Amino acid sequence: MPITQGLCHLCMIDLVTTCSDDAASATPRVRCVDRISTGSTLDFIRCRQEVAVRSAAFNRSGALAPLLGGPVSNIYGSGMWQSASVASILELEIFQRSGAYLAAGEGGLDRLVRWVHSGESSDIASFLSGGELLLTSGQGIGSTPTEQRRFIAALADVGVSALAIELAGRVFTEMPHAVVEEANKLDLPIIGLPIKIAFVEASAQVLQQLTDIATKQHARSDEINRFLIERLLTGADSVALVHDFAGLLDRPVVLESIAHEIQAYYGGDDGGAHGDIIADWQTHSRAIDIHSRDAAPESACRRVPIVLQGTEWGWLHLPSLGQADNRMDHIALDHAASAIAISLLNSRVTRVRSAHHQSVLVNRLMVGDLSGTGFVQRALQIGQDLRGKALVVAVIGSKTRSSAKVQPEIVTLLRDENFPAVIADVGQSLLAVIALKEGTELHDIAELLRDQDRCIGFSKVAEASDLPAAVDQARTAASTRQPVQFFDDLGLLRLLVSLASGPELDQYVEEELGPLLDAEASNEKGLLETLTVYLDCDGNKSDAATKLFVHRRSLYYRLEKIEKILGRSLEDHETRLRLNVAVRSLAIVRAPQMNRYHDF
Structure with missing residues (x-):
């Protein structure tokens, strides 16, 4: 051999390379020796x-x-x-x-x-x-x-x-x-x-030149590592890391999901070549899939995968845009991808743990296992300081989405405005105990959370000791299924909601509106809406026609039909009062069962 x-x-020490007789196919074995x-x-x-x-x-x-x-x-x-x-x-x-x-x-x-x-x-x-x-x-x-x-x-x-x-x-x-x-x-x-x-x-x-280059590259790599670790330790999320990394390299950086949707981007203004790429990102990103997993052609993009617990989450891209190929940028890209993966994973774990702790806390309050004062003390242990502040309870539902989908939005809205809150998914709704900041009022919270897809019930402003009662107030207000309902504004509805737990309210609605509901079910559409608007306008036909966007003659025709179906005159004040109560009761009767009976 x-x-x-x-x-x-x-x-920089000596070696011996030992090969088989068939040198072309051999795999050399190497050992160092003592002579040059x-x-x-x-x-x-x-x-x-x-x-x-x-x-x-x-x-x-x-x-x-x-x-x-x-x-x-x-x-x-x-x-x-x-x-x-x-x-x-x-x-x-x-x-x-x-x-x-x-x-x-x-x-x-x-x-x-x-x-x-x-x-x-x-x-x-x-x-x-x-x-x-x-x-x-x-x-x-x-x-x-x-x-x-x-x-x-x-x-x-x-x-x-x-x-x-x-x-x-x-x-x-x-x-x-x-x-x-x-x-x-x-x-x-x-x-x-x-x-x-x-x-x-x-x-x-x-060798000395290669060593000098390697030393500089190692030093730069260490610098990038320290920078990214420091940013992670200060709580930087994936968006902030992309921003910082782009600034570090002075190049555009794109973070995308596995579905090629941009999750974060930073690269200056939207003009120039990178603006063109971002404007048609799906085309650019999906075209890269025909190349290797580790890199696209230098003229297009350098990218590395973001992997969370063995599952590919997305990609971190470094568009080339005609710039010189910089190996240190590629090394830095690997470091940044790892840091972003840590940030995403940490964020996911933190959200899950926080949601679990808050859910346990709220459920203990609801079943009476924890006093209001004890709730505030425990909230501090999970990072929500409600001490010494005016509190309000909100029950938040959605017309079209599950509570799990709505919860991150509510958490973000309150967090961004620095309102301490404990929020839990309690079934078809969320229950949030929110601390009011100094100088803010209940209506400020309502406007912050208001959305056309949400139904929100608010309690009275309360102290810690009154939280159990505030929970009941918010649930009562939420059962009306109004976009925003304050407990203090319930009026007659407060009494009606208390009847919703038994059969009395259903019987009353059927007695007062049963024939009209039957007519609606038989293709007489629009009559219930017409009656509701007419009663809201306190019998003013001109105002009702305007709100319904119909001619007054059309309104008269509908009202006559309603009177014929119900067998009563809508001109009678007592009749309008009874029907008004029935229409309001109907909204409660038709609310989802979990909301009607407060089984959150």
């Missing part, structure tokens, strides 16, 4: 895996385990964490001193070099994996144009970044024409070395 020895370009030699066929990553314990320079950096990440190679690719362009390598002291020059492949000067090798074998390409600067005296290049072209093509095929050829007379005194032609065709940089140089010294200088 042949053995080749060389310098380990990662840990050249001609290494080592793969950088395999070296790191086997000799990392002795790689003191690499292990001193704290950035090898990024936030929520693993080994750098697993996150950022094979060795691209530390790399330098061919153009910058040419500026090193040893190449400047030796008069090194670019003989071919000018189009490849921006190629990245991630390590350096020296070798004289004609099949050296089979031992390389891309990104190398290959140093050679030229012994393996070949003596004929065909051999030389084949050698250059093989190096380009495996992704070698550049080839430096000694032209000091051991093999060549000038650059072979075939080498120049083939390299120009493939944009493979060829460096001419007019004098002999120590390849070990060249390797050391390249």
Whole structure:
């Protein structure tokens, strides 16, 4: 089994690479030795895996385990964490001193070099994996144009970044024409070395440059990590993190859900190229799905997934928009994605736990297991300070949605306006105990929570000791199913609601309105609405016609039909009073059963 020895370009100690006889198909095994030699066929990553314990320079950096990440190679690719362009390598002291020059492949000067090798074998390409600067005296290049072209093509095929050829007379005194032609065709940089140089010294200088770059990148990575962790510790949510991250990179950043809906975006004004992308985000984002999971084409977007507990939640995008590809931006993108995942997960867990604690507290108050004063004390333990404040209880229902869907909206509205509150889902409604801020009144809370889809009942303003009674008041007010109903304004409805728990109210409605309800069910539509508006207008036909948007003659016709069905005159004050009570009772009778009987 042949053995080749060389310098380990990662840990700066010597190594032996042992291969099987079939070198092309072998997987090299690497071990470090105590003497320096050249001609290494080592793969950088395999070296790191086997000799990392002795790689003191690499292990001193704290950035090898990024936030929520693993080994750098697993996150950022094979060795691209530390790399330098061919153009910058040419500026090193040893190449400047030796008069090194670019003989071919000018189009490849921006190629990245991630390590350096020296070798004289004609099949050296089979031992390389891309990104190398290959140093050679030229012994393996070949003596004929065909051999030389084949050698250059093989190096380009495996992704070698550049080839430096000694032209000091051991093999060549000038650059072979075939080498120049083939390299120009493939944009493979060829460096001419007019004098002999120590390849070990060249390797050391390249390694030093790569180490310096890696050190700066590690420092920048640590800086980004610290920044994101500090923002998490101060309670930044995903929207704030996107804003901060975009400012950090001075580039647009987009956070989207798995359904390609924008959840957060920051990138300055909406003009320019990124404005075009945002305006047609669905098209842009879905087009990326035909590419790899980790990245879109550089001209489109760089993105990483946001994963919560093993489930893909969405993506964090870094639109390129023609900007230079910055590897540190991509590294930072991974860190930001991890921070956003932590923020989302923490927010989800916090919401669930808070909802559970508040639900337990409210239920204990409702069943009498906790006094009003005890409720306020326990509320402080879960972060809601209701002490020494005027309190109001609100029961909030929705006409079209479940309480679970409405609850986050109510929580957000009260939190954003700094109203301390304990809110719980109690069935078909929410029950909220809200502390009024100094200078605010009950009507301010009502206007804040008012919505055309909601039905809200409010108690009187109460002290802590009166909370149990306030709960009953709010439930009574809510049972009217009005958009906003204050307990103090119930009037007659307060008595009617108290009757709703038994059959009396249903019987009264049937006795007073039964024939009219039967007519409505038989396609006589609009009569109940006409009666309700007429009674609300206290029998004023002109006002009723205006509110109903009908001609007065049409109103007269409807009223005559109602009188005929009910067998009574609507001109009679006593009749209108009885019907008014019946119409109001009907709203309570038709309310959902859980609301009617206060079984929240």
